[in-house]
Amino acid sequence: MPTACINQPRCRISLTRERLEVRGCPDDDAPESLLREIPIRDLDRLILEESVQISSQALAALLRASIPVNLMAWNGQFLGAFLPAQNSHGLARLRQYERTRDPAFALQLATRLVTAKIYNQRRVLQRLQAGRDRHTADSPNPNPNPSTPAPSSLPRSPAPLPPTEADLVWLDQVFHNASRATSLDELRGHEGASTARYFQAWARFLPDAFPFERRSTRPPLNPVNACISFAATVLYHESVAFLHATGLDPALGLLHATEDGRWSLALDLIEPFRPALVEALTLDLFSHQILKPDHFESRDGGVFLNPEGRKRFFLQYERRMERQFMSEAVGHRTTLRQQVEHQGVLFKAALQDPARFEPFLIN
Numbered sequence: 001m002p003t004a005c006i007n008q009p010r011c012r013i014s015l016t017r018e019r020l021e022v023r024g025c026p027d028d029d030a031p032e033s034l035l036r037e038i039p040i041r042d043l044d045r046l047i048l049e050e051s052v053q054i055s056s057q058a059l060a061a062l063l064r065a066s067i068p069v070n071l072m073a074w075n076g077q078f079l080g081a082f083l084p085a086q087n088s089h090g091l092a093r094l095r096q097y098e099r100t101r102d103p104a105f106a107l108q109l110a111t112r113l114v115t116a117k118i119y120n121q122r123r124v125l126q127r128l129q130a131g132r133d134r135h136t137a138d139s140p141n142p143n144p145n146p147s148t149p150a151p152s153s154l155p156r157s158p159a160p161l162p163p164t165e166a167d168l169v170w171l172d173q174v175f176h177n178a179s180r181a182t183s184l185d186e187l188r189g190h191e192g193a194s195t196a197r198y199f200q201a202w203a204r205f206l207p208d209a210f211p212f213e214r215r216s217t218r219p220p221l222n223p224v225n226a227c228i229s230f231a232a233t234v235l236y237h238e239s240v241a242f243l244h245a246t247g248l249d250p251a252l253g254l255l256h257a258t259e260d261g262r263w264s265l266a267l268d269l270i271e272p273f274r275p276a277l278v279e280a281l282t283l284d285l286f287s288h289q290i291l292k293p294d295h296f297e298s299r300d301g302g303v304f305l306n307p308e309g310r311k312r313f314f315l316q317y318e319r320r321m322e323r324q325f326m327s328e329a330v331g332h333r334t335t336l337r338q339q340v341e342h343q344g345v346l347f348k349a350a351l352q353d354p355a356r357f358e359p360f361l362i363n
Contacts, residue, residue, distance in 0.1 A: 002044040002322055002337065005314045007307060009051045009074075011035065015058040020046075040065050045241065047314070050074055068241040075299070076230060076310055078237050089247025095351045100252045107184055108354050109347075110255040114191045116272035116359035118175045121198040122168060123362040124275040128205050128283075167201045188255065191271075202279055209293070210286045219302020226296060226303045227285060227313070231278040232270070234317060239266040239340055246344035269343045272360045277336055281320050290316060328363045 004020075006013065011024035012032075020043075022036040040061055046069045048054065054069070059082060062069055069082040099105045171194060178190035195215075203212040203224075212224040220226040240263045243250040253264020255271065285291040295309030305313060321337040330339075339360050350357035 003047065003314075003318055004038055004043055004045075005047040005311075005318075006052050007047075007049050007311050007314070008035070009049060011052045013048075013052065013054040013058050015055060015061050018061070020058055040067070043067055045070065045238070047072060050079065066245065068244075070237060070241075074307075076305055078233055081237065081241060083241060083244050092247050092348060092351065093249055096248055096252055096348075099351050100254065100258070103184075105354060106254040107181070107187070109350060109357055110184060110187055110268070111179060111181060112357060112359050113255055113268055113271050114178050114181075114187055115175055116361055117191065117274065118171060118178060118194045120272055120275040120360075120362045121194060122171045122175070124280060125168065125171075125198070125201050128202070132205070167197060170197055184255065191255070198275070202283070205283060205287070207286055219300055220304070222303055223291070223293065223296045224282065224286065226305055227282045227291065228278055230305055230310070230313060231281055231317065232274065234314075235270050235273060235277060235340070236263070236266055238337070239263075239270050239344070242341045243269075243344045246348055248344060248348055265347075269347065269359075270340070273336065273340060276360070276362050277320060281317060284320075285313065285316060325363075329358065329361045 006022060008024055011022055014021050014023070018040050020038040020040065021034060022038065023032050024035050025032050043062075043065075045067060046062060048069065048071050050071060050073050059069065063082060063084045066084045068084065071079045071081065073079050174190050174194045174197075178187060178194070181187040181190060199212070199215055206212055206224060210222070210224050212222065215228070216222070216225045217229055220229045240250045243263075243266055248265065250263035250266045252258050253268050256262070256264040256267040258264050290312055291305075291309055295306060295312060296303050297306045298304075321340075322335050324333050324335055326332070327334050327339070343360065346357045
């Protein structure tokens with residue numbers, strides 16, 4: 001159980017012999033009972049809804065075991081985290097500060113991140129189109145004689161809307177343009193343009209019940225945007241925790257300029273993972289009807305996952321993050337979570353030798 005998410009309100013977590021005991025009421029009329037026992041040795045991280053209580057003994061045991069604890073508000077907003085103390089990376093951070101202020105280093109690594117993201121966007125669209133082509137080929141032809149018109153009484157499927165060859169050719173061109181960018185501002189322009197074009201093609205694969213015209217944040221304006229934003233937020237804070245554990249400062253960005261109030265390096269490093277995780281997961285959740293309209297709520301001028309929607313989301317998020325696959329890039333079986341964590345390790349190595357940084361690529 002790499003991640004435990006305690007999303008049920010008013011639970012209590014205590015420590016008993018290196019195990020977390022989760023107690024609560026299954027419903028309002030039932031007495032409190034033991035809901036779950038979680039061995040600490042089986043846990044990599046803990047996510048708590050804000051009304052969940054955790055004892056200081058349990059929290060201390062988690063921190064001793066280097067397990068971060070993330071706290072989410074009742075509405076799904078990330079509030080903060082308890083992180084294990086780290087005090088053995090002073091020289092690495094000094095090197096990071098120096099490198100971050102080096103324009104050549106910043107452009108070199110930011111270019112690798114952006115070109116990896118564009119490459120992954122293109123691979124996602126290719127895979128989606130291949131899947132749709134196979135589905136179309138396997139579907140029975142209701143009118144095997146092309147010379148005979150189909151009866152008007154038979155339902156007619158809408159024509160498929162695959163990403164056009166022009167979309168893929170365009171992404172190919174912007175990939176090459178980004179690889180030759182001479183400034184961070186130019187690179188950011190290519191990244192923004194590619195993402196806008198990619199989302200136009202990606203949206204064609206969504207079910208008709210969940211339209212997506214454009215990306216909207218703060219607040220998300222429809223269920224698709226709500227799911228994309230929530231997935232990106234969870235991934236972002238996982239990256240923050242991994243960077244702290246690696247001894248890096250997550251606030252010092254390259255592609256995302258360093259600013260107060262955000263962890264810019266974490267935003268940088270998750271960019272190549274967005275197509276493979278955030279958008280791919282979102283599409284699966286809607287295509288397989290795991291998320292439905294009643295799993296969202298309107299508030300604060302936007303649309304957000306409700307508690308049941310977040311519960312369903314976390315289950316599928318964990319399955320995708322922990323699913324093993326054979327990576328052609330690293331040459332062995334791995335998981336998305338291991339690759340997210342490894343990005344921090346590679347970035348730290350790149351502070352000495354930039355050639356050692358290899359961003360995540362989809363097979």
